[in-house]
Amino acid sequence: MAERVRVALDAMGGDNAPGEQIKGAVESLKLTDNVQVILVGQEEVIRRELEKYEYDKDRIQIRNATEVIETGEPPVNAIRKKKDSSIVVAEKMIRAGEADAFVSSGSTGAVLAGGQLLVGRIKGVERAALGILMPTLSGISLMIDCGANVDARPEHMVQFAKMGTIYYREMIGKQSPTVGLINIGVEEDKGNALTKATYPLLKECAGINFIGNVEPREVPNGAADIYVTEAFAGNSILKTYEGTAGAMMKLIKGSFMKNLKSKLGALLVKDSLKETFKIMDATEYGGAPMLGLNGLVCKTHGNASYKEVSHAILQSVNFTERHLTDKIRTAILSEEE
Amino acid sequence: MAERVRVALDAMGGDNAPGEQIKGAVESLKLTDNVQVILVGQEEVIRRELEKYEYDKDRIQIRNATEVIETGEPPVNAIRKKKDSSIVVAEKMIRAGEADAFVSSGSTGAVLAGGQLLVGRIKGVERAALGILMPTLSGISLMIDCGANVDARPEHMVQFAKMGTIYYREMIGKQSPTVGLINIGVEEDKGNALTKATYPLLKECAGINFIGNVEPREVPNGAADIYVTEAFAGNSILKTYEGTAGAMMKLIKGSFMKNLKSKLGALLVKDSLKETFKIMDATEYGGAPMLGLNGLVCKTHGNASYKEVSHAILQSVNFTERHLTDKIRTAILSEEE
Known part of the structure; x- marks a missing residue:
């Protein structure tokens, strides 16, 4: 049998670490046979947490890393100073x-800075970009x-458009x-200076x-498979999308609790609503590569649940099995000829 | 009695023009005694539409403007060439x-370009900005x-922060x-180069x-009274907010129609949901000044209903009654001393 895909998991990072991270690692073994998880972080902490679960001992290892990078730390500094942090140790393992x-x-910030500094960019790639799969009314x-x-x-x-196309096609x-x-x-x-200069380049690529400009209003409708954008706008749109969906859910729940009639109605629509909103559940798609x-x-949300973590591990296996790094390398190399 | 506030209304602009515009004008007379509406556009078209309504003839006039600027036209060009369009005629009336x-x-684009070119900026204002009131979970x-x-x-x-503060305070x-x-x-x-350079200026202003940075995820929660941003991000956030809310409503409605049980439940929760979502109804706040x-x-949505139009007229009356243009002028002048 061929070697399993080896996924290093940051056991220390995230609002719910290490609990959800380790539960996610155990869970991921059920999602695919082809994964080996290496939990990176403080060995004793991880070991204690792992004891709660039954799992195939051959498929989860621990790599000790004594330091932890906090969310508020200046990223580049943290990467340089905390050489024995889970992020630095894991990214060096990839290298x-x-x-x-x-x-x-x-x-x-630290995961991305480490990605650039420790893992390194593919030759010819000027900037590595974060891509995220978002559920929409008409797909992903x-x-x-x-x-x-x-x-x-x-x-x-x-380059974002090219790399995104390869990723979307394969995944x-x-x-x-x-x-x-x-x-x-x-x-x-x-648009602005950036979009005006980008449009003709995409048109000729x-x-x-390329199908032209897409307005953010159309994003939830799934107007394109891939939305290319610079990170400030992209992050703003993504976070507004998530924040608005969350706010609407709060409103709906509040309105259901208003009186006896609405409570009764809520009982009747509950199953149907739940089923509908399942298609909008972003945790199904794992993290952002x-x-x-x-x-x-691969970066998950800071507040990732075990489910999101396990799906990010599964996604990493798919990514590796499909040789996506090589495929991106080939595409970027070909543009230099 | 003092003279009424004179609001010129573009009778020709918008997806639902002239019907909703003219209905909105008639409706606005009921919202305030202190308005005089001047409908600007093709006289015959307006007259025919007006005949449908009973209203105080002293408070609605018509100003003929034979041309119409379409949404797709290059704005500055349209303003320069179509001198007898409703937008150009109305903006010259203000001047x-x-x-x-x-x-x-x-x-x-044409309304904004005309605003700069025909109405003109207050002395000292480097860029006029579009502000919009958005309903949030904790207010506006x-x-x-x-x-x-x-x-x-x-x-x-x-300057956006200063003008926004005056507008919010008064309105x-x-x-x-x-x-x-x-x-x-x-x-x-x-953040990016712009936000990094802006932060210290706002801090000292x-x-x-100033309460610091706000992430777009927090916008629907009403994390600040005023969100200062550059237009590409601001427009993206606003449109994502609106688009996501619309997509969620579609999903909810769809889930209610799924089966007999959900249909019955929907009947029971309907009133309560309607009441809840009323607080998120942006049309209550009129247009974007x-x-x-x-x-x-003042610019409304392109697909504005008569309700949004009438509220934008009311908003314009409040704006004028409170001498907001003078107050902004005073604030901007004082910074030059």
Whole structure:
């Protein structure tokens, strides 16, 4: 039997670490046979937590890392100083070929900075970008970049579109996914300096299926398979999407509790609502991969549950099995010829 | 009796023009005694539409304007070429002192370009900004700039904060509204070049109640009274907010129709849900004023209903009664001393 995919999991990062992280690791073994999880973090803490579960001991290991990077720390500084932190140790494992992928719910800044500095970019990739799969009314869309590079340049945006296309094709299985440029207007000449300069480049770019500008209002409807954008806008749209959905759920729940009549009605619509909202459950899609690195770094939400963690591990296995890093490398190399 | 506030209404602009516009004008007379509406557009079309209603003939006039600017037209070009369009005629009326305010549901680009070119900026205002009142879980917030200036500079953002504070104070009646800088992280050093440069300026700015960075996820919760941002992000957040709320409503309605049980439940929760969602109804707040001009230009959604139009007219009356243009002028002048 071939070797299993080795996923290093940050056992210390995230609002619910290490509990949800370790539960997610155990859970992931049930989702796929082809994974080996290496829990990176404080050995004693991890061991104590692991004792709660029954699992295949051959498929979960521990790599000790004594330090923890907190969310508030300046990322580059933290990466440089805390050499024995779970993030630094795990990212060095990828570089050394000791792991195929790294999943973390910890400090986004530190995970990304480490991705650039320790794992390193694929030759020819100018900026690695964070892509996230978002559920929409008509399927799944990828938002790239949703948080890695602010102040991106037009050439970077073209690479985001290429890397996003490869990722979407392989992970979702659609041969020629549509690419929309996030913009505050649909006409070609609309937008800011960045979108105006990016539009013609995307239009002429071979190997992507560019459909023009897409307004943020259309994002929840799934107007394109891939939304290309710079990180400030991408992150703002993603977070507004999540925040608004959360606020609406609060409102709905509040209105159900208003009186006896509404409480009774709520009992009757509950199952149907639950089923409907399941399609909008982002945790099904795991984490956000950082595309363009020499190996996979995958970031989940800071408050990830075990379910999101286990799906991010599964996603990392799929990514590795499909040789996505090599495929991105080939695509980027070919543009330099 | 003092003269009434004169509001010029673009009878030709908007997806539902002239029907909803004219109905909105008639409706507005019931909302306040202190308004005189001047319908600007093709006289014959307006006259035919007006015949459907009973109203005080002294309080609605018509100003003929034969041309119509379409949404797709390049804004500055349209303003320059179509001199007899409703937008150009109405904005010139403001400049000439023949109207106090202009409400339009037409081409945002043309309304804004005309605002700068025909109405003109208050001396000292570097960029006029579009502010919009958004309902949130904890009240009402103002997003400024939500669409007028892309690629704004830090100094512009400070003026947005000042103008927004005056507008919010007068319209909502809160003496010292909180100001948050929209950013993709809460710490001072987070964000892009623009937010990093803007943060210290807002921190030192007298006369505003700056509370630091606010992440877009917190916008629906009403984390600040005023959200200061550059237009690309502001518009993206606003449109994502609206789009997500719309998508969720579609999902909810769909789930209610799923089967007999859910249909029955829907009947029971309907009233309570309706009441709850009323607080999130943006049309209650009228349109988005362009702050910083020598007179009020107010933009509604393109698909505005008569209700939104009538509320925008009422809002324009409040704006004028409270001498907001003068108050903004005084605040901006004082910074030059």
